[in-house]
Amino acid sequence: MRIPSFRRALWLAVALLPAAPMVASAQAKTDSVAIRRIYDEALTRGESYENLRYLTGQIGGRLSGSASAEQAVQWGKTTMEKLGLDRVYLQEVMVPHWVRGAKEKAQIRADRGKGVALNVCALGGSVGTGGKLRAGVVEVQSLAELAALPAEKVKGKFVFFNRPMNPRYVETGRAYGEAGDQRRSGAAAAAKRGAVGALVRSLTLAHDDFPHTGTMRYEDGVVQVPAAALSTNGADELSQLLRADAALTVELEMSCQTLPEVKSYNVIGEIKGAKYPEQIISVGGHLDSWDLGQGAHDDGTGCVQSMEVLRLLKATGLRPERTVRAVLFMNEENGVRGGTKYAEVAKQNKENHLAAMESDGGGFTPRGFNIEAAPAVVRKIQAWQPLFVPYNSGQFVVGHSGTDIEPLQDQVKALIGYDCDSQRYFDIHHTAADTFDKVNRRELELGGASMAALIYLLSKYGL
Structure with a gap:
């Protein structure tokens, strides 16, 4: 019997897993089915693209300290509240206020x-x-x-x-x-x-x-x-x-001139872990952008993908075993105040952060993930590569994760950067050309699904 192309790729991915007891093979099959559910939901009912349409079209560029950045904070909070998460809140942070x-x-x-x-x-x-x-x-x-x-x-x-x-x-x-x-x-x-x-x-x-x-x-x-x-x-x-x-x-x-600093916020939403709620996995992008364009690829895509991770887990019924937290960081572009504040509060509260993921390379075609971790942790994450092969996002390599999660490096076991094709990114990076029309719906939704799939595995198995 001829195996349909996708099923053949899925079968091959499972077959490529390292030799293991029968139970490990069964787990891989169970995980492949769960990941397929995530991708099906993203590709048929994904909400990232329409969320990005609103963020870029109705709010636009979101330089720290600006009125539009404040509008984006309220939009992020409202959008995550509509997802019915266990908790949505704002984290205060003082940011620079430079005007062009x-x-x-x-x-x-x-x-x-x-x-x-x-x-x-x-x-x-x-x-x-x-x-x-x-x-x-x-x-x-x-x-x-x-x-x-x-x-x-x-x-x-x-x-x-x-x-x-x-x-x-x-x-x-x-x-x-x-x-x-x-x-x-x-x-x-x-x-x-x-x-x-x-x-x-x-x-x-x-x-x-x-x-x-x-x-x-x-x-x-x-x-x-x-x-x-x-x-x-x-x-x-x-x-x-x-x-x-x-x-x-x-x-x-x-x-141009620099004005007094302004109070702003990180926007945070989370799903509490069903088994290990004290262990936290963060996923995020930066809500601020430069003022010349709409901040679509940098980093509106990362924000909507991070929120979509939570929606996909809820929509597929894949309740995470560890707490998953989406963070829309403020002020990555000219200060990293949001990322620094998030790490400071985590340390003050003695939070147990297992891993942190960031999407800040645009919303282009997924390739995989960059990992910053101890060699043993890198190998554990790389063992999941075959599950991502059918989706063309199986490049799990050691590399830079992201600017906003760097301050967490002494508090987590792994920093992970979502990696997508970069050939067009710097054509529009930090320019008036970084607009919604440059974003492809399928590429964007595939990226969110890739991120959600890895978050699902991290939540299920830990590190």
């Missing part, structure tokens, strides 16, 4: 002729320019190259950091991480050398006109100078014109 102000303007100017417009945006946390700021430009590829330049080459100029992300890496996150130092630290490094500001190539492999914002840091005792991101097309054009005319100038106008 009027749309930024920039031009490349020479002694003669009309200025050439540049697509720019202020980096998060930057000071404004106090009107129009015009200066010459020195281009560098790295912080080290800047440090090696003679003082007269830098003083009174913009430092233009133009190192692109490395396209040779298959994992785009690695390229993003390596190029990120110029965005985070470029302004402070430039100020130390007497520069008046920093211009930073956007962190993306795409060639387009969207500037990518993102957080940057000043240093105590170092003058604060404005920092702006250029679109990759703009960076290429500026570099080309500099080669033809090293004396050209850039005129930049930004009105």
Whole structure:
């Protein structure tokens, strides 16, 4: 008899499990049936996509401290209350309040002729320019190259950091991480050398006109100078014109500023464990986003998937044996105050956190999970890989989990990051292009199902 393709894949997944007593095989079959129920529910009645439609369309970008961030908090609380969870509550946290102000303007100017417009945006946390700021430009590829330049080459100029992300890496996150130092630290490094500001190539492999914002840091005792991101097309054009005319100038106008901190909240909902309620498994994403777009992939998808984990467990009747808690973290983008607060309260309350999972890589096609844990714990989680093979999400590898759950690392046995295809993520990351229409319904719902399936296993067997 010919086995239907999906059933054949499921049979193969069970057959691939390590040799074990008959009872282990029976457990694997039981688990495969439960996981199938989770996927069936997600793919036929999933609610992540419609929740995301509301979050992005009715609320939009949700920068910490903003009115829209507060609206998102109330939306998250109300949405989880409708799920009929055992508990839904807010966890207070103070967050920074940076505002972008009027749309930024920039031009490349020479002694003669009309200025050439540049697509720019202020980096998060930057000071404004106090009107129009015009200066010459020195281009560098790295912080080290800047440090090696003679003082007269830098003083009174913009430092233009133009190192692109490395396209040779298959994992785009690695390229993003390596190029990120110029965005985070470029302004402070430039100020130390007497520069008046920093211009930073956007962190993306795409060639387009969207500037990518993102957080940057000043240093105590170092003058604060404005920092702006250029679109990759703009960076290429500026570099080309500099080669033809090293004396050209850039005129930049930004009105951003930092206001007093604001009280905000993490939004938390949980299902109490049926057997071991004192053991907690957290799953979350960050509710805040940058202000340029709608915060769809970063990280609206992670929020709706985390809430969907709880809904899927309830809808399928798979009552978790350990407590499962969904956390919508506030302020990942420019402070990680929410993740830090959550870990602090957990320690103060002496909570027993078994594991924490985060979704903050977009809502693209699932691939599997990144695991940070002791080798024995990693092996235990990897033993479940075959159950995920039929769903194309069976890559269980050692790797970075997530920024918001990092503060929990000394309180849990495992930190787990949901991993999806990353090739398109940095095309829209931190830009006006991060909108709902970029999210695919099936990819999003498959991701939530993958997360729920692993949470189900963690809840059933522990670590």
